[in-house]
Amino acid sequence: MYRTHTCGELRLSDVNKQVTLAGWVQRSRKMGGMTFIDLRDRYGLTQLVFNEEVDASLCEQANRLGREFVIQVKGTVNERFSKNPNLPTGEIEIIVSELNVLNAALTPPFTIEDNTDGGDDIRMKYRYLDLRRSAVRKNLELRHKMTIEVRKYLDEQGFIEVETPILVGSTPEGARDFVVPSRMNPGQFYALPQSPQTLKQLLMVSGFDRYFQIAKCFRDEDLRADRQPEFTQIDCEMSFVEQDDIINLFEGMAKYLFKTIRGVELTEPFLRMPWAEAMKYYGSDKPDLRFGMKFVELMDIMKGHGFSVFDSAAYIGGICAEGAAHYTRKQLDQLTDFVKRPQIGAKGMVYARIEADGNVKSSVDKFYTQEVLQQMKEAFGAKPGDLILILSGEDAMKTRKQLCELRLEMGNQLGLRDKNKFALLWVVDFPMFEWSDEEGRLMAMHHPFTHPKEEDIPLLDTDPAAVRADAYDMVCNGIEVGGGSIRIHDAKLQAKMFEILGFTPERAQEQFGFLMNAFKYGAPPHGGLAYGLDRWVSIFAGLDSIRDCIAFPKNNSGRDVMLDAPGTLDQKQLDELNLVIDLKQE
């Protein structure tokens, strides 16, 4: 060992001990004949003291140390004259008697401080230096702690962690697969799993009863902000259960984690909101319930009064921002610009202030009598000082999604989205299918193995688009942290599902034959759920992005700029794989 103690552990009770420490030079200060160095390791900072009068050459040596040099020192623990109450080791310092430079260091390209001067690109390139910053390292410590607690909870609930393979077969439904050419099987490819979905279902057929895995998953998608080509799921599956059993067990896990990791007691059962209600009242299948501003529909009240925009609308709805009547014309114009941005796509916004006397002053006063406006006010339950914001459109669902964006923006502007407040709920009763304009067919909203709600099964033949699924998402603060479903365990129902999804029996057999065949040998009723670990850690860590809870993330082009990967292959490697690169297809 190069040390007797870490840089985070010495206290007043250690005074006069002879110790050896090792770590990185965080900073150094020269004051008169004294040199002070903060020595850093993962565990903390300890102040080192060199006195020119006591040992001039040692002090001279210390003065030559640069930032981030790796050193080992021997010395005596001493009580500090001016204590630092912000530091656990702030009551002591080390009077150094011996100094060994273990490794010199170039000056880092950015400062290794919580508030660094490094931009995103340079920090990604030198990720190994960025990870020295305690602000980043703490996220990974939290991630470690969370996985320890997740495993503890699930182990105690009788779950077995089973590793499923990374080199699997390609599955066409869902996102694009990453593929791996097989040298031993020329012309053939493995795929990397988008999730262990089918394998965990096979484990249920095997009678594993309760499975989990903290599993790497891979999707070759065009990366939107805050997506990673590889990500981690807490993947779970249970047999002989119904939806309630799964929801209860994993609600228990969420509460356990909030308590052990964040010290937050969530005592109430989580709200369970049907998908249709979430869309109707929040325009989102992952509503942020840290604040209100529930949508109010205004078709009955506002339609047919000569305001052509509303008169032709398929949907008119709004939100009431409490106490925001002070918004200036400029602020309201900015909100209008916000909803008109192409990413949101509204045509305009109507607003109305509730004045001190209860009168409503709106941007469409010339079309509406105060009586109608008062009816509107009642619909919102609005009070003097409140601000009502209204959107309309020809497509109800699209307009609701626009209104959702406006609601979230207002939540941000009014400071209602506190990172230390947690609003969890389950969204349930998802539609089984959604129409894809691109594919010209119904697609599985979750995946093709999702069980329809028992009472909706007859609709599969008559009105498949109306079928609801035994599917559920856990939502925290407007973010989907996990989701799952009861699976189909009946081979006939599964075959019908593939038929609705436009698979020929041959193609279904080719792609999912192994699963459908397995089901013929005695599949139990089963269901499960998967949490996005990266996302969940980021919520616990109070981060906006998942990137900083991943040790070595990739950028938006899927590159690891530190490793400079991906890269080119030798011709020999390509030959062994029977591959030719043909960039002309670009």
Place this chain on the structure above:
Amino acid sequence: MYRTHTCGELRLSDVNKQVTLAGWVQRSRKMGGMTFIDLRDRYGLTQLVFNEEVDASLCEQANRLGREFVIQVKGTVNERFSKNPNLPTGEIEIIVSELNVLNAALTPPFTIEDNTDGGDDIRMKYRYLDLRRSAVRKNLELRHKMTIEVRKYLDEQGFIEVETPILVGSTPEGARDFVVPSRMNPGQFYALPQSPQTLKQLLMVSGFDRYFQIAKCFRDEDLRADRQPEFTQIDCEMSFVEQDDIINLFEGMAKYLFKTIRGVELTEPFLRMPWAEAMKYYGSDKPDLRFGMKFVELMDIMKGHGFSVFDSAAYIGGICAEGAAHYTRKQLDQLTDFVKRPQIGAKGMVYARIEADGNVKSSVDKFYTQEVLQQMKEAFGAKPGDLILILSGEDAMKTRKQLCELRLEMGNQLGLRDKNKFALLWVVDFPMFEWSDEEGRLMAMHHPFTHPKEEDIPLLDTDPAAVRADAYDMVCNGIEVGGGSIRIHDAKLQAKMFEILGFTPERAQEQFGFLMNAFKYGAPPHGGLAYGLDRWVSIFAGLDSIRDCIAFPKNNSGRDVMLDAPGTLDQKQLDELNLVIDLKQE
């Protein structure tokens, strides 16, 4: 929930309870008017009883159930008349009042019993059925338990588990990489990691101090028996440590696991055997120390007596098999055939029995006087009734490896390799390099980041082949379960190492630049170790093969025969990846 209890939990104290169970039909017997069914789940077996006289139609229903049907039953717990002491639930049975078939099952292609009638191929194809057998499932339960305990131990020792990426850059040293074409970076490829080696070293540069990961690793090798293209490592790295610190900590982990998982107390410190000694006395860098038969060299005694085979040999050595003098001529001929097999490659074998009167009777009596043979006997410390087996050859190292095979075979034949006995040791002081005839250069025996022994550093310039490394393997029962080394943390020493390994500075920079650059910013002294989890589980489970402690293993052609992977890609997928398959190169 489809059940109130599992099939493993009901006892005499539950008699008269109304219960609901669910599971698979293990077997059914009809005796007179009674039908008995063993219902199975992961937790055990419970006997169900149907009585024709009580409910004929229910009994008739039960009689129609086939093996592996999935059923749910309701009924009353009853004390059994004839109890089964071998079954935890053997004192009770369920008098069934209601039976629901949850899923029918085709007759499985092999019996779901501990001793199945299924061959390897069919069991791999129907792996989901094979996993129903408790003999297989128990291995995966053990694996789960081991990873839980490993994480517990390392967490308590201050290690942080950090996930490193699966999509990384290609590293040329070592085995062949699996590669992944990048659609977003046309013509470029990711590689799957052969191990997180360089990334964990970067984490040490980052100051993570103690890292571990239970990590998937990938090697595209021609698969020898009992190798898998993807396998799992317990991967660890520590900073500010010397070899002893690492050895002590992981010896502690091994002892902890043997105690918690197997109930075996290993109280003595593990032997530390230099590599040169392991080769000299056991012909192997992973000696099986469950038994003796240490090699004895006989060059001084046996050379120069006119037996031309020995007279021309560069090595003569043998083992003494205690009490094996009863071996017949036929058995000895079989041993000779064994060592002459092409995989072993010896030219022949000399044997000598120690007779009851102490005389030595050998197969080369005509060349040696009894006096010389007695000297030989002394060298072995052989007693009457012992059998001495001798090999010779022109290449000492090759002959030692042949003698190693003979020793292990004798260990097997004499029953000295008990699976419930555990002999652990560290092999240390490995050579830094080994000569590769294929490459015509020195290769790193462990990997290019291994630190040479301090006192051997001067030899790097004069006699690199003689340099020993700060490298160590943990060996259990003749199997390497883990290994590691102190790493080079000095950029100059690392550059010299690459030079000796035949890298131009440009190529070293291209391949390992990110690591060498990182080291310039303050790398701490560090080292680590990795255990092969699959192998370790197989030892704890008493298995000969790693395959049955992997849920979904691949066969020797790297195929998953259950998933039928790898497979072909659509033309569209190939186009998107800018790839053309060219099988003519075969």
